[in-house]
Structures are given as structure tokens and as C-alpha cells.
Amino acid sequence: MTAADFDAWAGAQLAAVEDCLGQWVPADAPAHLGTAMRYAVLDGGKRLRPLLTLAAAHAVGGLRIASLRAACAVELIHAYSLVHDDMPCMDNDVLRRGKPTVHVKFGEAPAMLAGDAMQALAFEVLTPDAPSNPEATVPAALQAKLCGLLARAAGHAGMAGGQAIDLASVGRPLDEQSLRDMHHRKTGALLRASVMMGAACGDVDAAAWSALEVYGNSIGLAFQVIDDVLDVTQASDKLGKTAGKDVDANKPTYVSLMGLDAARRHAFELRDQAHSALARSALRDTVWLGLLADKVVERDR
């Protein structure tokens, strides 16, 4: 398997995701709400979460129409969280994915509403109306499973809870365990859910399910460690967002806690743990998941 093979696979997946999001994020929602939603989610971002979902679905031979919906739903949750995170009462950021943030472009109230509507839309996408042909839709039990996984990842025990800890931790010393707990929720929960929602689209035994959870946890944490590394080593124009914010805000990071070199080494250890988990899973084709674990730690933005 070459880098070109991965790029071809990922390019095809992202084209499908972009096409679906373009159809499902409404252009005609009232009072420019749809315009703000589309601005927030279309044509931007690394799309790591949808790729994780589709790579996991590939590994388990998952139902394609379900995994595409799951991939778009996780991206909608991720994109809504960025819109709310960037608002003046949170991180007060003006630059995201190289563009003005949603509240800078559309105003604060429309940004809050667009985020709220995007969270709802994620669950709409997971519960398609029954078509005349039942084989063209997602089985109801799978719809329910996907909604449950996504809601738990997005809510108080996951992303929103992690953001609350993050808010409360500015200027306070956190030890590595507390920092890990925060990131386990804040970014880890949705990354893990991206993997598990893809896995739910196929038949997986308990051992493979557990192995994929370990994989999801490892790359989730690795992603955050690398985020902290990039925050101090990369310029804003490369990142597409404001660099150095964590240091400026006196937020605890893996770099401030471990130092730059140890943080980088830790990310590579986590990648190795992810690879080991895939090997243990005994799933038939985990090549894309393995390469995504590499991408997570090798990325430069």
C-alpha cells in the first residue's frame, strides 16, 4: 500500500462526504441560517473525523449509506463545536480554517443559532426518512445506535464536558492525569466516536469493538498532543487558525507539562499503541485506520 493509494482512497471518501454535506446542509434555511451553517462546515477542515468513520466502516465491511451519514454527522458536531468555541464568550477567535470565524462573518446570535442547528442536523442526518425502498436507508436499530454514540460523545460526558473543564482550567496548574481527562473528553470523545460509529455500521465482535476503542482513545490523545506541539511550532497562516493561543492564555498543554521533545515522543508512543490495537482486532482490512494513525502524528497543521 503506497501513499498514493491512501491519497486516492481518502480523496474519494472526502468527495463523497463533501457531496453529502452539500446536499444535507440546507441552502434555503430561513434568514441566512443555512448560509451560516454551510459557511461553517463546507469546503474546510481536515475532515479527519469522517475519514476515521469511513476507515472503520471499511475495516468492518460496514453499510456504506450508514457510514456516510455517520461521517457527515460527526463532522457536523465537530464544526458546530468550533463555531461555538470561537465565539467571544469562549475563545474569542477571529480566524478558523484560514477564514473569518462564523460570528465575525455573520454576527454572534446567528453564529450561536447556526451551531445549535448544526447539532440538531447531525441527528437529522442519522435518522433519514423512510424511502419507498427499505434497502436504500439505514436500518432503524442502527440509526438508534449511531444517535446514542454521537449524543454521548457530544454531551456532558464527552465534548461539552471537556470544554467545561478547559474553561475552568485557564491559568490553573493541571497534572498530566487531569490534562489527559480533559482531552479524553474534549477532543477524544468525538474522535473515538468517529471510529466507533463507523464500526457500528458493520458486524463486529466484542474483542474487535474493544480493540477499536483502544485505537480511538490512542489516536484521540495523540491528536491533542500534536495539537499542542503545533500550537508552539507553527505559524497561524500554516495552521489556518491563531497559533500560540494556549501559551498566551496560560492554558496547560502537553508541551508545557512535558516539554516539546517528550510531547512528540509521547505522540509516537500513542500511535504505536493504536497500531497494536489494530493488530489485535483481527479485522480484515485496517490499512486505512493504520495510515490515519500515522497521519495524526505526522501532520503539520
Added chain:
Amino acid sequence: MTAADFDAWAGAQLAAVEDCLGQWVPADAPAHLGTAMRYAVLDGGKRLRPLLTLAAAHAVGGLRIASLRAACAVELIHAYSLVHDDMPCMDNDVLRRGKPTVHVKFGEAPAMLAGDAMQALAFEVLTPDAPSNPEATVPAALQAKLCGLLARAAGHAGMAGGQAIDLASVGRPLDEQSLRDMHHRKTGALLRASVMMGAACGDVDAAAWSALEVYGNSIGLAFQVIDDVLDVTQASDKLGKTAGKDVDANKPTYVSLMGLDAARRHAFELRDQAHSALARSALRDTVWLGLLADKVVERDR
């Protein structure tokens, strides 16, 4: 059926809803997030939406454990929308249900996160983990149906879309059709969904389903007309929120459009339409739904 019978029924339903919300809204979510969520949703509000869900479930002989979850989920969506609506970038309100609003009490960022986590929690509540006894849970197909109804009511085509129109309409003349369209989404969609989610918990034929949709639309609109009436006729201490805000904000209302007496008459016509729809539904016991339609137009707060 006497008023005392209704009060006894409603009291028992509300005690059950309060008990479930007390269990399901986490006290232990990190960094006071759970405290803010509980403050926003427990011990307050008229609980009209849960009562509509449980009355509709009663009318169709719906599954009790499902209708209780549906009732709590719609209330969580309603309560989160109030938290976000009250924020400085939206209505900038300081008083709600007779208490300081969530952002006044906890700060803006915690209020936004609490609202976000409450929306996610609504979908968690609708997708309970599988217990050892399958009869003690909500069938997966019903979970999916309830998630789909709620997501569509909360999102761009429903509540969030209506709020976007509302924001864009301040100081602009709206005709009755536009005002109706806004309220159909902003408050109507969730009130209608409250009824339909209750109906989904039982077996309903297409004719009864349609009749309940008409009932839901009628009381949804009647609720808003009466809201506009109360905004000009009641004092803040009675309403538990700031009165006269719509007039002050130069927002279009049914009262500004029709005059006070005509608005009141319109609300009573809508109640009559709701009663007619129930009669057409041929459902076995619509007495609570009928009395709730009366309560909607006869309320004084």
C-alpha cells in the same frame, strides 16, 4: 371529568417527569456543567411540552417508558433553547422562571456549554443503553423515530430556523402570514413534536396521526398568540420573565398586528380547531389533550 381529575393526572405526570429529569440530568458533570444544566431545567417552567407528550401517549395507549423519555427530551430541548435565547447576544434577558438566567448565574461561556450539553442530553435520553431485560427499554425503531422527530423540530426547519427569522425581523413589519410562519417554526415545531413524539409511542393510523398534527399546529399557534397577549397584559413578576419585551424591541406580535381583542378571539378559534381535530382522530381517550388545549388559551402566565 373535573378540573380536579386533570390536576391529579397532571400532578402525577409532572412528578414522574421531575423524577426522571432529576436522575438523567447529571449532578456530577465536570466543572459545574451539571450544576448549570440542572439549574436550567429542574424545578421550573410550566412543563407544557412533557404534558402534551404524555397526554398524546395516553390517547394512543403508548409505551410508558418511551413516552417518559420523550417528555424529558422535549423539555431538555425547550430548556436549552431558553438558556441560549436569554444570552446577551440574543434577547439579553436576566430573569427566567422568576430566577436569574443561566448566564447571569454561571457566566456566558458556561451557559452556552450547558445549552449545548442539554441538546445532546435530549438525544442521550432517547437512546437508553440496552438493559439486561429488553422489555425494560425503548425498542430501537422507536428510539430512531423519536430522535428523528425531535431533531427536525429543534433544527433549521423548526425551532432554530424560527429563532433566526425572529432575530432578522426586529423592527421590520411582518404580515400575518410571515408572523405565522415564524411561530410555526420557533415555538410551534417543538409543541407539535411534543404531541407527535407521544403519539409515536403507540399504534396510530394515518388519519389519527394527521388529526394530531392539526391539533399540535393549532395549540402551537394558540400558545404563541396568548404569549403575545400576556406580554402586554401581565406584569413581569406574574410571568416570571421580563414583560413588555416584544413591544420594547419593536418586534411584530399578534397583538400589534390584530389588536388585543382580536388576538384573544383568534386564540379561542385555534383552541376550537384543536378540539375538532381530536374529535376527528377517533382516538380512545383524548380528554387530557382536550383539557391541555383549554389550558393553553386560559393560562395567565
